[in-house]
Amino acid sequence: MAAKVGRIKLGSQGLEVSAQGLGCMGMSAFYGPPKPEQDMIALIHHAIDSGITFFDTSDVYGPFTNEILLGKALKGGVREKVELATKFGIRSVDGKWDFCGDPAYVRAACEASLKRLDIDCIDLYYQHRIDTRLPIEVTIGELKKLVEEGKIKYIGLSEASASTIRRAHAVHPITAVQLEWSLWSRDVEEEIIPTCRELGIGIVAYSPLGRGFFSTGPQLVENLSKDDIRKNLPRFQPENLEHNKTIFERVNEMAARKGCTPSQLALAWVHHQGKDVFPIPGTTKIENFNQNVGALSVKLTLEEMAELESFASEDLVKGDRHTFSVSTSWKNSDTPPLSSWKVM
Known part of the structure; x- marks a missing residue:
């Protein structure tokens, strides 16, 4: 299923990117x-x-x-053809x-990323996670200086709350917010998307295929290596996976009717959320x-969108999206307790 990849404005500050990106993690x-390395x-x-x-990295x-x-991949005149996003803010201590x-x-x-990427300027620089120990205005103030110095072009936030986004945007325009958004991860729709x-x-959706679940379903877990972090995700634990496989089966059945793959159908659902979603x-x-690019050709009616959403409504998905518990009080805040994060 061939598709022409269009270019769209990401946010309202002037950055233009391909309608779909590639997460490189x-x-x-x-x-x-x-x-x-050579394969990648x-x-x-x-x-x-x-x-x-x-392209998205960190x-x-x-x-x-x-x-x-x-940095190696973008040598030899390739750099001018791409929009490169990287992130800072998470470190091991x-x-x-x-x-x-x-x-x-x-x-x-920022200086270290520029050196590793072997470039003069980062197109989009995200704060990867919010440091709640100091005002967001302090961090954005430094990012604003980096924009003025020509080291970064645009500023982004990742996994930020609605209030943090507003405060940051008041210091310097935020071009993009990156967040997890897929058929079975939809809590961002309440406050953050509006x-x-x-x-x-602009809204940059990571893990739009449910970390691979909507590509192969429960079988995904069987093929993960021992050091793959997805083996620890609550949704992929046996007691939850047995329940969640029904979601994949329904998406798969609908994909067969549409003449596409389940991953293309799930990805098309994200694309249909709006022209401001990447x-x-x-x-x-x-x-x-190639399959993911093909999702751009899958067209969904409002009725089909509603049908897809009924397969993976919040009460039908078992297990949190992260290894830490996402409580109601944390859903729209910036960062879970540090004690719940472990270096893999």
């Missing part, structure tokens, strides 16, 4: 061992040739190795994750990448 970290560079070049030019992926990989937004750290992290739309902020499905295989 799994190439280097968290989803099993790092993949062969070939995949990145294939993506560019296919019209996907919006300094914590590896850590650091994913940025180095992207004594075997646990720490979230840091201190101005000196922000600047040092806030972004009110402020003209999914960044990750993959390490060209075959899966």
Whole structure:
């Protein structure tokens, strides 16, 4: 199923990207061992040739190795063809994750990412997680200086609450907010999505395929390596997976009627949320990448959208989306307790 990948404005500050992006984390970290470098560079070049030019990485992926990989892939005149997003704000301290937004750290992290990526300017620089120990205005103030110095073009936030987004946007326009959004992760729709739309902020959806669940269903878990973090996710635990497989079966049945794959159907649902939504499905295989691009050709009616949503309504999904418990009080706040995060 061929598709022409259009280009759309991400946010209201002038950044233009491909309508779908490529999440690069799994190439280097968290989803099993790092993949062969030359294969991943070939995949990145294939993506560019296919019209996907919006690439997402972070300094914590590896850590650091994913940025180095992207830097190698973008050499030889390739850099000018892409829009590159990376992130700062998560670091390892004594075997646990720490979230840091201190101005000196922000600047040092930016300089280090520029060096690893071997570029002069980052197109979109996200705060990966919010440091709740200091006002968001302090962190954004330093990012604003980096924009003025030409080291970054646009500022983004990842997994931020609606109130934090508003406060940050008042210091310097926020171009994009990255968040988890898929058929079975929809808590962001209550406050965060409306806030972004009110402020003209682009929405970048990570894990739009439910961390691979909507690609292969329960069978995904059987094929994960021992160091793949998805093995620990509540939704993938046996007692929840047995229940959740019904969701995949229903999506699969509808995909068969539509003449597409279940992953294309789930991804098309995210695309149909609006022209301000940019999914960044990750993959390490060209075959899966081509399928994801094919999702752009899948058209859904309002009735089909509603049918899909009925398969994965909140009361039908068993298990939290993270290894920590997402309580009602945390759903629309910035960061869970640090004690619940462990370095993998």
